[in-house]
Amino acid sequence: MNAWILRAAPYAIWLLLLGSTVAWRKGFYYDGGADGVVLAKAACQALACLLAFALAARAPQRRKIPGRPFLLLFLFVSVSLLGAVAVGDIGASVVLAARLLLVAATVGFLLAASPTPSALKPLLVAMAIVGLVSAATGLPGLLAGQRLSGVIPPLRPNAIAMLCGVPAIALAHSILRGKGTFARVSFLGILLGAVLATESRTALLGLALAVALIVLALRRMRRVVAVGLLGLGTVMLPALLYTPALMNMVMRPGSASLLTLNSRTLAWETVLDTPARTWERWVGGGLSIKTVAVEGQYWDSQVLDSSWISALAQAGVLGTLVLAVWALSLLSRSLRRAPDSFLPAMLVFLLLRSFLENGLTEVSTSFLLFFAMSLVVWEPRAEAADTAPARGYTAVNRPPIPVMPQLVKAPR
Numbered sequence: 001m002n003a004w005i006l007r008a009a010p011y012a013i014w015l016l017l018l019g020s021t022v023a024w025r026k027g028f029y030y031d032g033g034a035d036g037v038v039l040a041k042a043a044c045q046a047l048a049c050l051l052a053f054a055l056a057a058r059a060p061q062r063r064k065i066p067g068r069p070f071l072l073l074f075l076f077v078s079v080s081l082l083g084a085v086a087v088g089d090i091g092a093s094v095v096l097a098a099r100l101l102l103v104a105a106t107v108g109f110l111l112a113a114s115p116t117p118s119a120l121k122p123l124l125v126a127m128a129i130v131g132l133v134s135a136a137t138g139l140p141g142l143l144a145g146q147r148l149s150g151v152i153p154p155l156r157p158n159a160i161a162m163l164c165g166v167p168a169i170a171l172a173h174s175i176l177r178g179k180g181t182f183a184r185v186s187f188l189g190i191l192l193g194a195v196l197a198t199e200s201r202t203a204l205l206g207l208a209l210a211v212a213l214i215v216l217a218l219r220r221m222r223r224v225v226a227v228g229l230l231g232l233g234t235v236m237l238p239a240l241l242y243t244p245a246l247m248n249m250v251m252r253p254g255s256a257s258l259l260t261l262n263s264r265t266l267a268w269e270t271v272l273d274t275p276a277r278t279w280e281r282w283v284g285g286g287l288s289i290k291t292v293a294v295e296g297q298y299w300d301s302q303v304l305d306s307s308w309i310s311a312l313a314q315a316g317v318l319g320t321l322v323l324a325v326w327a328l329s330l331l332s333r334s335l336r337r338a339p340d341s342f343l344p345a346m347l348v349f350l351l352l353r354s355f356l357e358n359g360l361t362e363v364s365t366s367f368l369l370f371f372a373m374s375l376v377v378w379e380p381r382a383e384a385a386d387t388a389p390a391r392g393y394t395a396v397n398r399p400p401i402p403v404m405p406q407l408v409k410a411p412r
Helices: 004-019 036-058 068-087 092-113 121-137 139-143 157-179 182-198 201-216 223-242 245-250 265-272 279-283 307-337 342-354 365-377 380-386
Strands: 291-293 299-302
Touching: 004 036, 004 092, 004 121, 004 365, 036 092, 068 092, 068 279, 068 307, 068 365, 092 157, 092 365, 121 139, 121 157, 121 365, 157 182, 157 201, 157 223, 157 342, 157 365, 182 201, 182 245, 201 342, 265 291, 265 299, 265 307, 279 307, 299 365, 307 342
Parallel strands: none
Antiparallel strands: 291 299
């Protein structure tokens, strides 16, 4: 296969896969059946999986994929399917479980075909493209005084913040480590502008923590980077202290008090109050549960705006324990193994958002990133060493490493 095709194919496949996971219409949650949009998204996912499999089969060098993420995903899906059978709502949950496993297989094929330290780069580029395209189509609404939300695709503000925030962390990591260029700094400014326009409080807090983690992990800082950070702080600090920008962001017009987390706690209390003697408490009710009924309000149902509350509703206590073990062990492994702060910063941003937004337990951008990072972080150490050639050598002409040092002196 042509070398140019091998380099460009991952970007195209990630774009196709990401396009099949983002929302194509607002306010729609799959609860069974099939229509044109459902079939089209399924066809895109199947095509992405086939192309990723073909790419992995023809790749000249392949990454060894760990099995732990697939095992944990299978356990979570199995528990949720058991809960769906218990409550008698198996149809939609089986379809969603199949989609989740298909997306995981596609991510595995893509990373198997990219045995380089920058294997996540095509995903980050695809996220930036989709996020900025959606943000550009939503500029008329932003100019009218609304939060930035997309039109094509019709993404909510928080979804745009996710798509633009993750590449922004990657660019910030590169710039803070002294690899900044004018193009990278300009692109970072565009991404940060999109995140600010969404007014997503969780995304902004996650970005701040991720950048702080990157800065604290730096052993040496180039002078130009230090001067830039001081200049940025000098400009931003007065703007935050002496203008209402920060207060307007925290207390958006029309939003409820932060103490109640808007109307989210209504759904959370309903799920947390599930009786302990029911199947729903321990194995959930299936992946099709996206909303719960609420009482005493002028609306009948409320979206589960939390990946962890969703996990509790979909897979019960057992499934939530699986997800918790997965997330904590992944974060611990990334902190112990990563040569720098890139992967831990990304995980902090993703996991912080998971408490107030859905995504980790469904076919979404958050799941794509979470599963891809799991495959990279849990990659066997020997395989990771083989895929990172020493400076000045390629994987082909790298000289052999001696088994033990030369201990015998040469004759005089």
